Amino acid sequence: MDSKDIIAAFGPSESLNDEVIEKINTLKQIFQLSTDDIFVRWETYNVNEVQNDLDLNTVNLEGFQQYLQRELSNQTRATPSIKKAKDFGSIKRKPLLPINSSSPIETPNKFRKLGETPFKTPNTHLKLDSSPGDNFHTANNTFQRSPVNNLSSSPTKPDSNSVIETLNAHIDEISNDYETDFKFKIATNFDAAKYKFRTMSMKLLESADVLDEQIDTMASLYQEVHKDTQFGNPCLSSQFQITCCGRIVPDSALYDKLFNQDLNATSLYLETSRLSGIGQRVPLDLTNVKEYSLFPGQIVCLEGKNPTGRGFIVDKILELPELGAPVTPIEEIKEISEGFKGTDGLKFVIACGPFSNSSNLNYNKFEQFINRINNEIKPDLVILCGPFVDLNNKSVVDGEIELPQEKVQPVNLDEVFKKTITPILKKLNPKIQAILIPSLRDATVKHCSYPQDSFDRKALGLPKNVKVFPNPNGFSINEIVFGCSNLDVFKDLKDVSKIDSSSKILSNRFERIINHIFDQRRYYPIFPGSVIRRPCNDKKVVESLDGIMAEELSETKIGGSSLEVSYMGLAELGDSLPDVLISPSELKYFAKVVKNVIVINPGSFIRPYKDDTKQEGTYVVMNTRVPDLEDSDNVEAINDDSNLYYHNVFKRSRIDIYKS
Template sequence: MSSVEGEIVAKFGAKARDDSSFISTFQKMMEIFDYSVEDLFLKWESYIFANNLNDLELTSENLKSLQSYIQHSLEKKLNVGGSGSNVNSSLNVSVKKIRPKVNFSSPSMFGLPSTPMTNSIKKRKLDYSITGTPLSTASKLSSASAASSASKPNIASTPGIDSGNNGKIIETLNADIEPSKGLDLENGDKFFKIIANFDSKKFKFKTMRQKLLESADVLDDQIDSFANIIQQHYQFDSFVFGNPAIASQNEIVAIGRIVPDSPLIPQDAILNSDSLYLETSRLNGIGQRVPLNLKNIENYSFFLGQIVCLKGLNPTGESFVVKEIIQLPLLGAPVTSKKELKEFNKLQQNQSIKIIVCSGPYTSNSNLDFTYLVDLVERINNEIKPHLVIMLGPFIDITHPKIADGSIEIPNLSKQPDTLQDIMKTTVSPILKTINNKIQVLIIPSLKDVNSNHCAYPQDSLDKKLLALPKNFKCFPNPCSFQINEILIGISNNDIFKDLKDVTRGDSDKQNRFDRIANHIIEQRRYYPLFPGSMKTKKVNSIQNNINKNEYSTKEEELIEHISGADLDIPYLGLSEFSDVIPDILIIPSELRFFARVVKNVVVINPSNFMRQNSPGTYVVLSISPPDLGENGLTKIDENKTTNEDDQLYIHDVWKRARVDIFKT
């Protein structure tokens, strides 16, 4: 069996191995669409998700439908320019566009060139797979095998996911680490401290009150603050920085934001290297935008809203020719003194900490039945026994079909709730209250939660009193960062992995997409670095009545209705930035496939949805070993020269001592 065939079997399960026709069909589709195995598997999951199927069973009819689904998706992207667009439907067509000159007459940062350069032909990714290293691990579905390594995390997983795997482990990161025994519910001693690294009062702002100048100031400040960071880090002289929009024969260093060639492009438009512009701040370039010429750069990954530092020149005044991409300096890793680590070890009795993470929705799309949530709570109390439960919304999804059309009927309730807020109090809260009161629970909202009064990101926490939750519950905002003893955890409940669509070339194009996006988050120092944020809409029909003197007629119009999305509150985006250090663990739920990876020594986790459409989803259980202060334990900071041994600082190295198990709901 070839390596490609083995990877197909690992992704799609044993049934693909038993029937050779499946493998040949997959290989033919990979050749037609120029897909890697991982590309094809992501499309397969997308097809299942879009068609509300309950499992991943392989059949010939399903594979034919998958091919039609992929073809339809590509045709839709090719026609993204609308009916007036002159785009050829062939995948091999290259579209040549004439580059417009930049309109420098507008000094405003919102002054834009008039002609968009957005191309609708997408270069297919050839290979997502990369070699696992301590800085980046590939999370592949393969047979369970764990080769122990002190410096490299390993992943073991079970091929094929079906409804028979409920409550079973389907993938593991660092399988060589023993799982935690969990909380001793009989003794229930205080096992850890939770320290919030945010000011909850700052999240009490009123949404939908954005002012244009305030938004412009925040966007400018993002660029200017990075300019100061880069200058200090690389010790650049101030004269090396310049305005990339001004014609010059000298090389300069330019700092700005990646933007599209036109603000009028559709949300789902596919960008390319010819459609990327650099926007400057008012301080370093009077807000002008200039096209980027990337012909000299072999490896890059750019997305809208990305702050970049580029070295190059603008010889003609028409475009900035990039010669080098200067890497943004990274934040440091969190450290703790030896004295504090000893105290934390004593507090947790030198035992592992166990954490469970799950993300809504908690019901299927067909009803508002919380049976799976009840089963999870029973499992938490009787089997898992975690020290901490992290639950992310939506708990009651405002986009749920039953909520949207008003046909709300809660099973097994004598009296149906009167308001949307009552649904949470009468259905979800009673279930959550049955969690053992010795287990600490953190509640983090979603922009889709009906109980949230905050409809924009960053988002204030849910009202604990209004939801009638007991003392062992804490409500945190979205996003937030907090410590569990020495471990720093960052959480953002906004789907950046699905929303961010980057333009790649070279090695970046071959890198796993999840690793690439996680890299961007860490480098940009923001939980949601995309700008503008994604917008999700749906088409609705509206009947317009026209009444004249002697006639009555109706006219049906198609309207676009906003249903959900990132919904960024720009003046308060500073609340979505990292603090002074990179988190040890980064949790960002996404509708896409679950994963647990190590990126730049950060454990990045996507628990995915607890319920996926009309089928069970996944949740995550972490087991984090206590810090080892021996010679082969945590990394010591050599630069910290101190006479007192207790003041010696250590990097947490959570990526070496954290086991992540992904369970089927």
């Protein structure tokens, strides 16, 4: 039995006994699924089907098996005939300049010239080790306990507002009394004006330019590090080994769009840019590769040959240049340290919507949460990610919105926000700063595609201490660099992987995806994006649509990634890795350290439940100590002669995941 893989995927728990592990292995054999696929579908079953956080036991796994059987039968029913299908056609860490609050880092333009590169290629000799023991720590005990990061977790169901898991438990919590005049600086690393583009007006040639640019830019970055490399065209027949760069794409245009098809190693193609291979695609043969993790949209550099002209035989997948880590001059570090005026550090609260039950617009629990922030947690900054007024909420879908506490009922969804969310946010202590980040499921934001513009704070009547940022975004709090993307990459990214015991590729799916985000230098590196489908049994809806795909179109629901391809330059990480990456997901909450970056999935504040009285979820409290030049587990000089310091936020931060 693959007990180690199952424990690594589902996390250590008392419920994972031999009987449960044997049942999971049986499901893997019946449905021909990997451990990661079983875990993702179990989480999907909890969120979408039963709308409950089920215990992992044999009784619930029987219901899960029936769900998998229904899903399999739906896929079989939806498989198109050949006649229909043919209609669709075939770290090195580099010192970087500190973020200046008066001059934000420039956000990538909509287009760049092919000769320009938006990234800096690392050229120092210090490289991040990729071994789990050094740079991969997690709050759910996926790896063994470490003297650097003490990990703790609770096997039993905790009470509300109690700690579920902790990363760096040896660091004390920071207390705030708001009696001092301490102020911290918030600097944005994006140009808000660039998010004001017009949605739903994507042009094919503009999208093609951006997709080509992604390939050509990565090829240029690779050549900057490996200067003797010459790229060839993998689509041309050649008996000699060549190096090429391209994008991984599925062999079918219908992949994961309408039929929830799973990729495998024989269904991957490499797409070239118009500059390197006139945009042609070639099938990939991965037989000679010992280990890999590939997904649609991934930019890769490969070594191999195409002897017949019909397929590219891959001999080696080359490592891409790594992004650098942010640094700050010693003078600024000292200034920041002196500015704390006796306080121990900064405290952050991170939560992601929905903030009401999926059946109604009752925000009492969110109001209680704000009161607890004011009176008990007392943070310096609160980061709230949408959705706030959820498009998938039953009241919004049915159009039956009634607010009992209001004499005059709202006439539009903006007024729903102003009458429900705004009054609660106004109760937030004025000394606490707040940042609101929208979701594609938010009903009160103009942009319904990704990248996404921010909320209109004036129209929504938000108080002065509440700031609105776009999605995705980068910002800094003093020296700490944050990156945030409110789009579920962990649920959407489905990779084809081959991993052995001596593999450098991590067996934990979450950490593989985080590595892909860093390597691809994009918050959402998947292409094409995801589409949400749910069964539609209404024959009138099906009959109202025309064409051979009418039934499938009727099952497409609100959701998915809705990528605005022409503006995907706004979704790039920039010139360095962040210190903290916030990436909310419907899947299980976690806090991990990957390549010296704290990666946080706060989970949903209220998970979807059929029972209106059940409102459970999670949120995160992060405590970060003051930068200290004398402390070995704090900021670190690049070398003995440099006055630039790495922030090492992962060494001086405690992350607690709370049950809401």
